Amino acid sequence: MSCGCNDYIDPLIPQIAVIKSIRTDTKDVSTFIVEKPEGGKCFDFKPGQCAMVSVPPIGEAIFSITSSPTEKNFMEFSIKRCGKVTEYLHNLEVDTEIGVRGPYGNNFPVNDELIGKDLLFIAGGIGLAPLRSVINYVMDNRDAYGKVDIVYGARTSGDLVHRNDIFKNWPASVNTNVHLTVDREEDGWDGNVGFVPNYVKELKFETNKVALVCGPPIMIKYVLLALEELGFSKDQVYTTLELKMKCGIGKCGRCNIGDKYVCKDGPVFRCDEIKQLPDEY
Amino acid sequence: MKKITLDKLSELYIRISQEYDLFVPSDEEGVVSFTPWKDDSNVDFDVLKTNLSPKSFIFPQCETLFNFKSEGKKLSIERLKNDENKFLIFGVRPCDVKAFHLLDNVFLREPMDRLYEEKRNRGTIISMGCIEPEDTCFCNSFNIDPLCAQKGVDVFTLKIKNNIFWKVETQKGRDLTVMLSGLLEEASEDDLKEIELVKESLNSKLEELPYFNIDPQKIDRSLIELFESNVWDEISKSCLGCGSCTYVCPTCHCYDIQDYDGGKGGERFRCWDSCMYSDFTLMAHGNPRTTQKERFRQRFMHKLVYYPNNFNEYACVGCGRCVEKCPVNMNIVKVIRELGGENK
Amino acid sequence: MFLESKEEVIIEKEEFKPLIVAFCCNWCSYAGADLAGTSRQNYPANIRIIKVPCSCRVNPNFVLRAFQNGADGVVIAGCHPGDCHYSTGNYFTRRRLTIFTNLLDYIGIERERLKVDWISAAEANKFASVMNEVLEKVHKLGPNRKLRDVRWKR
């Protein structure tokens, strides 16, 4: 007892985890496969939830967990290099120890509203990261859901992440369509060219499904408009929001949008909920 | 109800400090703040607003979460030993006690903040009622009775003339009182009458206060309407963007978590942060609050709308510190008025 | 009991080895340090040299951070006034650091801990003597406790 290591869990103290392998997805996105030092997943979570990744002495940042909860042995984080923590992470080598705490936030309602429904996933760039967790969960419980459409776009074909999934695994699944698009024409790309929102409109989806959207804020904004145009109602669309976070448990007070804390009440919001929030994200 | 005369107080302090780390409001170079009691402390129970609020006892400006060491690929994390000393704060005003309760709502909600909880448990609070409210006080706007013990007070006291009246509120307070037996005497019938008189006279004093009419309940627009209101443009103009209001505020509780790199190891600490600062919400890809107007709005919307939506209480206790400290006299009272929170 | 007291004695006897951080201008003082090395001048080993493009590049932040994170003394060395590689850099240094050293002194930091001097590329002798002098003075003063960050670990 004297060391102060009481048996209660302090939510702000991370547990040690180790980077088991690093997969380079694109020139600025890598996927880190993380386990407990003694092996196994750090904690259980639900699709769409986040975790704080610590790299002392640089700091901490919150990332969505990219792997599916059905993956028993490890967690994956797809991380784009864009700030000081991510920059540092990208320079780490395999077997380096980092800190992880979580899981934080809510999740996509895979066991409630989504059950038995046709699903439409729309992602842009690194925005595939949180959705991949859901998609793989759906793939592993394929019978519980209806038809799956995945629309995914990036700036160039080189910026598409999780290529194994988007090109091989998912198209090979039953009743699943993957629609890929890139922003501009390029050599060797024979798929669709154009922005994700326009592609969504072109694909003329039936409105008997639930849409899950994630990507850069500007893409989300126009995808939501496109879905509205196609006749989707707001309660059929889920998206994720992201703001600066420090504690991850709704106390430090910086990730709020109105009276909601993204770390605690989000990151997954149904669009009719977002409508209730002030426009500050 | 018990009482003690002022001349016996130093004996009381000595007894308390044998068991507790004792903090009292004392005057140092004209600034009154809660400091550790010493023989020569210049204890001042007449100033209502200590310079900083006592929130720093349970939510210090800076505290270490853990030490870390990273060598090569290895990372080790070492928790700190808990401080086990009991502490006692003497003379916390009802508004500040209420603020503790408001912080509890946030920090003791699941998942519980352990550092906070541990400090809260170690602390004993002797509150003191206010019989001479100041011009900048408006606790009554938040239904705080300056002569009544708030929830969470262990002993409630009142200083009237030469006596301090002593009323036990909790088990902690009872234990303390037992420890002080011999020093405290029973209050007489006459004393009780005097207290009643003081209570009666307070009401008229409250009514004369300049901020008596402030009533946040009168703000009746919806969250979105208030957020989009154009009053923010006008009233945020003079705001300098400093953090003095946030840091003197007993209810502001935003914090930052940072790492210190100390050569061969370092520590992660959390420290106060202010939503008034430009980097508060700055992320690698941008900032949702780019101007002072948005940051200013956040602070007051949080106190008057967001927090009440989550906890059914306002996140302001009307202590008036921000009224006194703001370099440009822009404060929550003016904001409440602009939003319509005033009894005409 | 016996063991404990023995340990204490050892700790007390452990000699204080001051750490000096020297910011040296690339064009003069750093070359001076180089020359001092190649011509086998004696100067203390516990000096960490940080090469800067010009002495006026030395921001007071650097000096304070050095003191906080381990330095017991700081030296800033540049070209002699008039010899600056960038013509005027060290004239600015001269004014700025005159004010800054006075300010540190005013805060209560011993003057001997922050040394500014002009050392040309040819003055290997002077480089060594300045370093020796600073080391000696800082040694006499003892470890820098006033500006040290309490969280820093040696």
Place this chain on the structure above:
Amino acid sequence: MEEITLKTREIAYKDLSTGKVDRVIGFAKGDFIYESNPTFISDIDELDALVWDSFCVNNLSKYLINELKDVKKIGIFLKGCDSLGFNQLVQDNKVDSDNVLVYGVPCEGMVDPNKLKKDNLLKGLIDIKRSGEKILLITKQGDKELKAKEYEYDKCINCKHPNPVVYSELLGDYITRNNNVVDDFQEIKEIEAMNSEERFDYWSKQFSKCIRCYACRNICPVCSCDKCIFENYEPGISGKGKVDSEDQFFHIIRAYHVAGRCVDCGECSRVCPEGISIDKLNRKIIKDITEIYGEYDAGLNTSKSSVLVNYELEDFDPFESIKGGK
């Protein structure tokens, strides 16, 4: 005072209605009689709010940086000390003086409500009038005459610039203040006379009170960087930890960053919620500059660049230890 209030409204009316300025920045009464707050008026119908009294202590000139992004021409009421800050903003290229009309107001010194409060003089206060070295309190309990010097802000007591040093129009007449100061730097010399341990203890005690609210920085007319080093949280650049070294770092660097540009208006000390005598750091620098580089003129002379961004070949050199010696 009333007279000047009328003058401020008059001139603001004239210039706003003729379109000479698009906005005026002045003072309006707040919730208490002892509180006058910055106000921004573009509409002539709102001009009745303008006042000028003994509590117009803020330096409004720093608002120009933001306000000039909004509108083209601004009229602003400035006291003597404020006008120095304004000049420094102009010199630092933060404000284009062509877009500003300065209405200079000679100032007899502003009254510190905290000093009145300490002597329990705020209760029942209805009005306060100033004439020369006396102030008259009009209270519910009757009138009371006080010596002005005793209730002025500390920074006003030894004011050297009661009259604006720059203005387009002057409201009122020039004022001469009875300054009995023999030595401008008496307080600084007292600290200098201590030994280094005492000085360190003195400043450590001051700095340890700091809560890092940055009020001193944000009120300062010459702290006008778009991005401040204390908002740069790259590891190791500036830290928020509450330890002595970070407090020292903040205060030393803050003082040094305004070295040579500080106009000695004393606002930093006035706004400090913890009562740290921040100006004693700035004034030490001013003293040194005066002694070494001659008359200190930040805010007075906009044509000459500040001391520390300037040099002379023959400057005093305290550093040269051993001459020659190859």
